Amino acid sequence: MAVLVRQADGGCxxxxxxxxxxxxxxxxxxxxxxxxxxxxxxxxxxxxxATIAFHRGEQINAMWLIVAAVATYAVGYRxxxxxxxxxxxxxxxxxxTPAERLDNGRDFVPTNKWVVFGHHFAAIAGPxxxxxxxxxxxxxYLPGTxxxxxxxxxxxxxxxxxxxxxxxxxxxKSLTEMAKSEIGKIGGFVAYLAVISIIIxxxxxVALIVVNAxxxxxxxxxxxxxTMPIAVLMGLYLRRIRPGKVLETSLMGFVLVLAAIIGGQxxxxxxxxxxxxxxxxxxxAILIIIYGFAASxxxxxxxLAPRDYLSTFVKLGTICLLAIGxxxxxxxxxxxxxxxxxxxxxxxxxxxIFPFAFITxxxxxxxxxxxxxxxxxxxxxxxxxxxxxxxxxxxxxxESLVAVMAMIAACVLQPGVYFAVNSPAGIVxxxxxxxxxxxxxxxxxxxxxxxxxxxxxxxxxxxFNRTGGAPAFAVGMAHIFSSSLGGxxxxxxxxxxxxxxxxxxxxxxLDAGTRVGRFMVQDALGHIWKPLGRTxxxxxxxxxxxxxxxxxxxxLWQGVKDPLGGIxxxxxxxxxxxxxxAGVALCVAxxxxxxxxxxxxxxxxxxPLCWLVAVTFIAAYHKVLNPNPRIGFLAHARQLEAAGAxxxxxxxxxxxxxxxxxxxxxxxxxxxxxxxxxxxxLSGTKVAEIREAPFVMTKLALEERG
Amino acid sequence: MKFSTDTAFPLVCHPERSESPAxxxxxxxxxxxxLFPALCSHMNRAHRMTLxxxxxxxxxxxxxxxxxxxxxxPSRASYAAFQNEHQHGNARRPRCx
Numbered sequence: 001m002a003v004l005v006r007q008a009d010g011g012c013x014x015x016x017x018x019x020x021x022x023x024x025x026x027x028x029x030x031x032x033x034x035x036x037x038x039x040x041x042x043x044x045x046x047x048x049x050a051t052i053a054f055h056r057g058e059q060i061n062a063m064w065l066i067v068a069a070v071a072t073y074a075v076g077y078r079x080x081x082x083x084x085x086x087x088x089x090x091x092x093x094x095x096x097t098p099a100e101r102l103d104n105g106r107d108f109v110p111t112n113k114w115v116v117f118g119h120h121f122a123a124i125a126g127p128x129x130x131x132x133x134x135x136x137x138x139x140x141y142l143p144g145t146x147x148x149x150x151x152x153x154x155x156x157x158x159x160x161x162x163x164x165x166x167x168x169x170x171x172x173k174s175l176t177e178m179a180k181s182e183i184g185k186i187g188g189f190v191a192y193l194a195v196i197s198i199i200i201x202x203x204x205x206v207a208l209i210v211v212n213a214x215x216x217x218x219x220x221x222x223x224x225x226x227t228m229p230i231a232v233l234m235g236l237y238l239r240r241i242r243p244g245k246v247l248e249t250s251l252m253g254f255v256l257v258l259a260a261i262i263g264g265q266x267x268x269x270x271x272x273x274x275x276x277x278x279x280x281x282x283x284x285a286i287l288i289i290i291y292g293f294a295a296s297x298x299x300x301x302x303x304l305a306p307r308d309y310l311s312t313f314v315k316l317g318t319i320c321l322l323a324i325g326x327x328x329x330x331x332x333x334x335x336x337x338x339x340x341x342x343x344x345x346x347x348x349x350x351x352x353i354f355p356f357a358f359i360t361x362x363x364x365x366x367x368x369x370x371x372x373x374x375x376x377x378x379x380x381x382x383x384x385x386x387x388x389x390x391x392x393x394x395x396x397x398x399e400s401l402v403a404v405m406a407m408i409a410a411c412v413l414q415p416g417v418y419f420a421v422n423s424p425a426g427i428v429x430x431x432x433x434x435x436x437x438x439x440x441x442x443x444x445x446x447x448x449x450x451x452x453x454x455x456x457x458x459x460x461x462x463x464f465n466r467t468g469g470a471p472a473f474a475v476g477m478a479h480i481f482s483s484s485l486g487g488x489x490x491x492x493x494x495x496x497x498x499x500x501x502x503x504x505x506x507x508x509x510l511d512a513g514t515r516v517g518r519f520m521v522q523d524a525l526g527h528i529w530k531p532l533g534r535t536x537x538x539x540x541x542x543x544x545x546x547x548x549x550x551x552x553x554x555x556l557w558q559g560v561k562d563p564l565g566g567i568x569x570x571x572x573x574x575x576x577x578x579x580x581x582a583g584v585a586l587c588v589a590x591x592x593x594x595x596x597x598x599x600x601x602x603x604x605x606x607x608p609l610c611w612l613v614a615v616t617f618i619a620a621y622h623k624v625l626n627p628n629p630r631i632g633f634l635a636h637a638r639q640l641e642a643a644g645a646x647x648x649x650x651x652x653x654x655x656x657x658x659x660x661x662x663x664x665x666x667x668x669x670x671x672x673x674x675x676x677x678x679x680x681x682l683s684g685t686k687v688a689e690i691r692e693a694p695f696v697m698t699k700l701a702l703e704e705r706g
Numbered sequence: 707m708k709f710s711t712d713t714a715f716p717l718v719c720h721p722e723r724s725e726s727p728a729x730x731x732x733x734x735x736x737x738x739x740x741l742f743p744a745l746c747s748h749m750n751r752a753h754r755m756t757l758x759x760x761x762x763x764x765x766x767x768x769x770x771x772x773x774x775x776x777x778x779x780p781s782r783a784s785y786a787a788f789q790n791e792h793q794h795g796n797a798r799r800p801r802c803x
Contacts, residue, residue: 118762119763247764312764
C-alpha cells in the first residue's frame with residue numbers, strides 16, 4: 001500500500017514502506033489465491049445478508065447473522081479501512097507517535113498493538129451494545145442487525161479510527177480540545193456540554209435498567225448487594241495483602257461473586273431473607289443514588305477500582321462465553337425478521353423504525369462516546385500510526401459483533417415471551433392474564449402458565465413487565481447457555497449470572513461516570529471560583545458529587561415514576577445524545593480532512609455525518625413535537641394535563657423536551673460553524689491550518705527491522 | 707522426486723521405493739511431529755500475549771512500570787503510592803456505555 005511519507009526537505013512522497021503494507025509481504029500468498037479467497041468471503045457475506053434479509057416464513061439459524069457480520073467486517077477491514085488508511089489519512093509509518101515521543105512510563109507508553117487493542121476494547125465495550133439491540137428487537141431481527149453491521153463498517157468503525165489517528169497526530173488531545181482548536185471555541189463548548197449531558201442521561205437510563213432488573217428479585221438484589229463487600233474486600237486485599245496482584249485478586253473476586261450467585265438461590269427460597277431483599281423500584285432507586293454518591297466521594301482504591309477490575313474480568317469472560325455458546329448451540333431465531341411494530345406502535349418503545357431503531361442501537365453501530373476513548377487513553381499507548389487501523393477500526397468491529405450476539409440472545413426467545421418481559425404494565429395490562437391476552441392478540445401467542453413456568457425455571461416470582469432490556473437479555477442468554485452447558489437444571493444460575501453481569505457493568509459505569517462527571521463539573525466551576533476546581537478539596541468533592549448525583553438521580557426517579565415505563569423515554573433520549581456526540585466527532589473529523597486537503601475523500605466521514613444528523617434531528621423532532629403522546633414529550637404532557645395528572649409528571653415531560661431541543665440546537669450550532677469553516681477553506685478565504693504535532697522520525701521502525 | 711545429498715554422486719531416488727516400511731512410518735509421523743514444536747511455540751506466544759493484554763488492562767504492567775521508574779521494590783507502601791499516583795488519571799478515564 002502506498003503511504004505519504006514526509007521527506008527530509010519537508011515535502012511528501014508516496015511510497016511503500018512498512019513491511020505490513022509492502023507488496024513483498026502480500027506476495028506470501030499468491031495473488032490469484034487472495035482474489036479467490038476475498039471473492040469467496042464477499043459472496044459468503046452477501047449470501048448470509050440476503051438470507052437474513054429475504055428469508056420469510058420459516059425460522060433461520062442464528063449462525064446466518066454471525067456469518068453475515070463476520071464476512072462483512074472482514075471485507076470492510078481488508079478493503080475499506082485499508083483505503084481510508086492509505087488514501088484519506090495517509091498513515092505514515094515513519095512518524096513517531098506521542099507514546100514514543102512523550103514516553104513517560106505513566107500516561108504515554110508505547111505498547112504492543114494487541115495489548116492496546118484489548119485495552120481499547122475493554123474501555124468501549126459496556127452494557128450499551130447488549131441493551132440497545134435487545135430493545136430494538138421489537139421491530140424484528142432484520143432492521144437492528146442490518147444497522148449494527150452496516151452502521152459499524154461505514155460509520156462507527158470509521159469514526160473511531162479517524163478520531164484515534166487525529167488524536168495520535170495531536171499528542172493525544174481529547175475530542176473537546178480538538179473541536180476547540182479545529183472548529184472553534186463554540187465547537188469545544190458544545191462538545192463539552194454534549195459530553196456532560198450524555199453522561200447524566202446515560203447514568204439515569206442505565207440506573208433505571210438495574211432498577212427494573214432487580215425490583216422484586218431477592219436473588220438478583222442479594223447477588224448485586226454482595227458485590228459491594230466483595231469489592232471492598234478486594235480493595236483491602238490488593239492494598240494490604242497482595243499489593244499489585246490485580247489479576248489474582250479479580251479471579252478471587254469472581255469466585256466470590258459466583259458463590260454469591262449460588263447463595264442468592266438460598267436467599268430467594270428463605271422466606272425471612274427473601275423479604276429483606278425483595279425491594280420495590282423506588283427503594284432500589286434511592287439505594288442506587290446513595291451508592292453513586294458514596295462511590296464518587298470514597299477513595300478510588302476502596303470501591304471504584306476493585307469493582308472496575310471485577311466488572312472488566314466478568315465482562316471479558318462473559319462475552320467469550322456468549323460467543324462460544326452461540327457457536328456451539330447454533331440456536332434458531334424465533335423472532336420474525338420484521339414485526340408489526342415497524343409502524344411505530346411498539347410496546348417496548350414507541351416510534352417507527354426510522355429513526356428510532358438507529359437511535360436505540362447506538363453503541364453497537366455508531367457511538368459518540370467511543371470518540372472520547374479514541375481521544376483519551378488509547379492514543380497515548382499507540383506505538384505506530386499503522387496500528388491505529390487495527391485498534392480503532394478493529395476494536396469497533398469487535399464491539400459490533402457483541403451487539404449482534406445480543407440481538408441473537410433476544411431473538412432466540414419466543415416473541416410472546418420477549419414482549420411479555422419487555423412491555424410495561426401501562427401498555428399490556430397490570431395482570432398476567434391481561435398481558436398475555438394483549439400480547440397474543442398482537443399475533444405473538446404466550447400463556448400465563450408458560451410465563452409462570454419460565455419465571456420458576458429462572459428462579460423469579462414473575463417475568464412480566466421487566467422492562468429495560470437486561471432481564472430479556474438474561475433470559476435469552478440463560479436459554480443459550482442452558483442448551484449447551486448444564487441443561488434446564490442450571491437455567492436459574494445462568495439467568496442470575498447474566499443479571500449480575502449486566503448490573504455489575506452498569507454499577508461500574510454509574511460510579512465511574514459519576515466521578516468523571518464530578519471532575520468535569522469541578523473543572524467548569526473552577527473558572528467561577530477557584531477552590532471549587534480543586535479536585536481533592538472535600539467540600540468541593542461533596543458539592544459537585546451531589547450535583548451530578550442529583551442530576552442523574554432526577555432522571556432515574558422520573559423513570560421509576562413514569563407510568564409508561566421510564567425506559568420508553570429515557571433510552572431514546574440517551575440515544576439522541578450519544579449520536580449527537582458522534583455528529584460532533586464526525587464534524588471535527590470532516591473539518592480536519594478538508595484542512596488536510598483531502599476533499600475528494602471527504603464522503604468517508606460526510607456520509608455517516610449526514611446520516612446521523614438526519615437520524616438525530618428527526619428523532620429529536622418526534623420526541624419533542626410528535627402528536628402521539630407515546631412518542632412526543634409535549635403531547636404526553638398535554639394529555640396528562642387534560643387528565644388532571646400529577647404536575648411533576650407534566651414537568652418531567654417538558655424538561656425532557658427542553659433537554660432534547662437544547663441539545664439539537666447546540667449540535668446545529670457546531671454543524672453550522674463547521675460548515676462555515678469548510679466554505680472558508682474551500683473558497684480560499686481562509687488558509688487551512690491543521691494543528692498537528694511536528695513530524696519526528698520514529699526509531700521503532702528501524703528497531704523492528706533489526 | 708529429489709536429489710539425495712548424502713552421497714558423493716547426485717542420485718535420483720524415489721523415497722517410496724527405497725524406504726523400508728519402518729522408515730515410511732517414521733516419515734509419516736515426522737511431519738506432524740515437526741509441526742508440534744511450532745504449534746507449541748504459537749500457543750506459547752498466544753498465551754504470553756493474552757497475559758500481557760490482561761496485565762495491561764488490570765494495571766499490573768502500569769504498576770511494574772511505576773516500580774521501575776521510581777526504582778522501588780514491590781511493597782504495600784509502593785502499591786499505595788502507585789494507586790495515589792494513578793487515582794487521578796484512572797478516575798478521569800471515560801468508559802463507554
